[in-house]
Amino acid sequence: VQLLESGGGLVQPGGSLTVSCAASGFTFSAYAMSWVRQAPGKGLEWVSAINPNGIGTFFADSVKGRFTIFRDNSKNTLYLQMISLRAEDTAVYYCAKHVTTGNFDYWGHGTLVTVSS
Amino acid sequence: QTVVAQEPSFSVSPGETVTLTCALTSGSVTTNNFPSWYQQTPGQAPRTLIYSTNTRSSGVPDRFSGSILGNKAALTITGAQADDESDYYCILYMGGGSRLFGGGTKLTVL
Secondary structure, three states: OEEEEEOOEEEOOOOOEEEEEEEEOOOHHHOOEEEEEEOOOOOEEEEEEEOOOOOOEEEOOOOOOOEEEEEEOOOOEEEEEEOOOOHHHOEEEEEEEEOOOOOEEEEOOOEEEEEOO | OOOEEEOOEEEEOOOOOEEEEEEEOOOOOOHHHOOEEEEEOOOOOOEEEEEOOOEEOOOOOOOEEEEEEOOEEEEEEOOOOHHHOEEEEEEEEEEOOEEEEOOOEEEEEO
């Protein structure tokens, strides 16, 4: 299993960014996926999850209405679209593969998003 | 608002057994929360140790075990080693697709 995040970078407050996660080594379309973030020096925070078929999506209260999660099962890729970004969204963003029932078993190495003017 | 509580820090001597816990500030942790445990060293991605209460992730030594103890989830490390010194996080499934991490436990082995 490999999960490779990309698309992080520096963005101004109020700006937008989409990060991606390319998956390989498993049947991507069969598993739910999540995004988890970690602000500098802080703990882990679950951000969002998506069902295998992409129809069910779920968000932490801190990002609801600003972030969208979606996936392209034909490309084995997971996405997180972020708008109205705030300084407190600055974090390393990890994608994580779910087990069949429950939480995560595999993680990517993360991509850093910095929100600053 | 429900919070997932972990011990902020814990110290253990090499070879000893340590149990870290994961509790809800409102209610009990059960297997329906699918408690999972992750280990993280500075600058590294998290590593999955245990998922769905007590299932060890691939390649994880059997000295790591998960359980429900009373109304909490627990991670037990039997025979702590120096390289177990890390941050440990639990996560609970809260229903409706939502999940909550605990604040993490910084484990020192000395």
